[in-house]
Amino acid sequence: MSKTSIENQRASDLCRHTFSGATMGTRYSAQCYAPADLDHRSLAAGLERAVQAVDQEMSNWKASSDLTCLNKASVDVWVPISANLAKVLVRATEIGRETDNAFNAGLGDLVDRWGFGPGGVGQPGMSSLLGGRPHRPIGEILEVDVAQSRARKRAPVKLDLCGIAKGFGVDELGRVMEHKGIQSWLVGIDGEMRARGTKPTGSSWALAIERPEYTRREAFAVIEVTDIAIATSGDYRHWSEYEGTRTSHTMDPRKGAPLRNGIASVTVLADTCMDADAYATALMVLGEKHGVQFARRKRLNALLLVREGKGLRAIGTGCFSNG
Known part of the structure; x- marks a missing residue:
């Protein structure tokens, strides 16, 4: 169930409406500034439907999801999928091609092998950290028919969209806000965020970039944003330990093993959270x-x-280049 609250703002005829709920094994949040008579129950229901639809389409933890059905299908068999899943698979393929396979949505078996997926079997042995079998680019073994909302695998592969689906879910939350005609909002899922407009005071949305610490949460920096999405990938939230060595949940498709390159986290700003999410993962894999x-x-x-x-050393590009 989602939670809803309203907070009056002084010197304004707008109110701050907030929403939250469970999805994708974590939580989503949303806030917006809108008139007090906003039908916030209807908006809450719309937000809830949006994130649950993405979870049902793209979760590899749900036995009935579109993604799971595609994963279970035989090679060369067309499988009906949602239009949303088709869109995400196409974008995942494009970003994989752009990044020379640093982003790969076909690592489900590898993720399971290291104990981070629904079919996880635990640590296969630290010698495997030195490298396993390189994975083929997803564009070589997956065909997506967007017009007919279907896909088929051209070789055995298990898809895992953890590096892009959450970002798309954030975009869907934003789509609901825009459909309702709201011009000032901030939505997010587990730290992946997207903002539109400004607060009634004219100030931008302030967002914290987390310091990549294993045992505590604190801010590394705070930035002000508007009309942008932000996503962070890192080695400090989801990991396991074996024989004193931490193993990252991020996999390197080119080595067939967990990532080990010294990158603690990557934060990316982009027009969509889907892109920010995927590019942050890709930059983690590409390395410094x-x-x-x-x-x-x-x-x-x-x-x-x-x-x-x-310690930590920061390297920035674009608007972060002087940070």
């Missing part, structure tokens, strides 16, 4: 040198935090 080169070439607004001993 190639990640920064790609971000500059793509003109991405990106902040990379690199571990150096017990």
